[in-house]
Amino acid sequence: MYIGLDIGGHKINSVLMKGNKIIRKRRTATKSTSNKKIIIAQIFDCVEHLIKDLDLPCFGLPRGKAGETGKSKIRGIGIGAPGPIDLKRGVVLCPPNVKALAGLPLADLVQKKFKTKVILDNDVNCFGIAEGILGAGKGKQNIIGLTLGTGVGGCLILRGKLFYGRDGSASEIGHMVIKKDGWKCSCGNKGCLETYVSARGIIRIAKEIGCRGAIPTEIMRLAKKDNKKALKVYQITGEYLGIGLANLVNILNPDIIIIGGGIANAGELLFNPARKVMRKNILSPLAKNTRIVRAKLGEDAGAIGAALLIKS
């Protein structure tokens, strides 16, 4: 059995899995994003909750041997947290949305408390591995995962394994420049994919063309009612997304690209123009049909993926 935690600025999702099946899950609001003690206590509490009474037969699990407790059946705890992360030391570095985690040796703390293997990774990698093994990318070897939210997160699964690069800083896909000298990005540079294809990007494009929606959900609602300017916002964002996808396909020729995150809820409004531009910009005729799909596992993906870090 494996435990997975997905720690975000709003919620902490946790799952207990046996093989590929979720046995228990729990979602709690993040009690504090700035107080270390509170968030650590909450993380411990989430784990305690999942492993409580695990020996009882009502969970369909084999009864523990004499002296064995629920805890001893757990092979490990995977944790997904906002990046960047020092993978080797198991330390969260400087997460902008959960400042309490900054510099925290989270893997060590959890390991000491529960005396089991702990693996810490960034939340987008957890999303990707869950979708890759159990979700939209099941059975595929080369997968690119993207999360479109406030920013753009990326994850690479190459030859069936998460790809980290030399320092664990691979898959910063959101900061690929697609328009030299374009709009300024939150990272300080110009023309990054994230500048156009994130909540921030959509809000800026809407403002630029005079669309009256002020936030993505509002613009999406307008677009679904055929409001021309709102449709135009998704057309423009979609074209930028298409360029980014084509670049990824030209460089990595993946089996599939899986897109999650709130912005992806716009669905075909966004994906239609993206696919058109992508197809045009992919060089190899063989790769033009690369599948672009929405994530399948919903909000649990991060926690499931965190648990799968232990399993794989």
Add this chain to the structure above:
Amino acid sequence: MYIGLDIGGHKINSVLMKGNKIIRKRRTATKSTSNKKIIIAQIFDCVEHLIKDLDLPCFGLPRGKAGETGKSKIRGIGIGAPGPIDLKRGVVLCPPNVKALAGLPLADLVQKKFKTKVILDNDVNCFGIAEGILGAGKGKQNIIGLTLGTGVGGCLILRGKLFYGRDGSASEIGHMVIKKDGWKCSCGNKGCLETYVSARGIIRIAKEIGCRGAIPTEIMRLAKKDNKKALKVYQITGEYLGIGLANLVNILNPDIIIIGGGIANAGELLFNPARKVMRKNILSPLAKNTRIVRAKLGEDAGAIGAALLIKS
């Protein structure tokens, strides 16, 4: 022992290797780029030349057993040819500079003639594997190779192995869009890296800013004499290259990027501005020091890499 051939529009380079050592090599001008029979005969002739009299002790090789010929000591023949290539079938698809090879089942033809294993791959992958194993990338696991010539070729070595992607069409790095709505590229799209960072790109930039050099070697000569406009050409090209390099580092976080091809002969004229822009555009502090180096093996790299395809 392994044989490697590098078939280009101007030259056919061939090497005979034992382990990682070149035992014999040969460079011949390509006799025809349009006549299939002539080029096939020349390819066969190159191989014959390398394996002639292999049993003679003067080459420092162990004398063959009774009945054994030079040919029987050859473990295989690797061939590098201009892409795109159907790797599974061993067929060159539509090389713009050596039209005679188009649709040719080259691997099969050579295999039937010499009764040995034959592997066909594209010439940039051969360049990359040679530089990765014996050249500038020796000992590194994650390597990106770039050749800057008429166009921009790319090659990925990830976790120590060439990375092909789903259809063998990965590493089309030259067609990564870095400037949406930028200059038109030979592929028909706009703003590809190749449009700015190739011989064609340099010529166009020179024209645009009124530099009197008409071809890259001339512009390079002027720049080395401190001609301001020629220096400006390399400054501009270098900045585009820097964006491309940063994108690759943000996506793949390699150990090293190795750059070859005629345009790379400009050396620091090109690499200095490129490194500056690259560093600024890389997100992870850990990855900012990614090494950008020139290729080491010179003109033999392609043939050496082709031979290494058999060895590895």
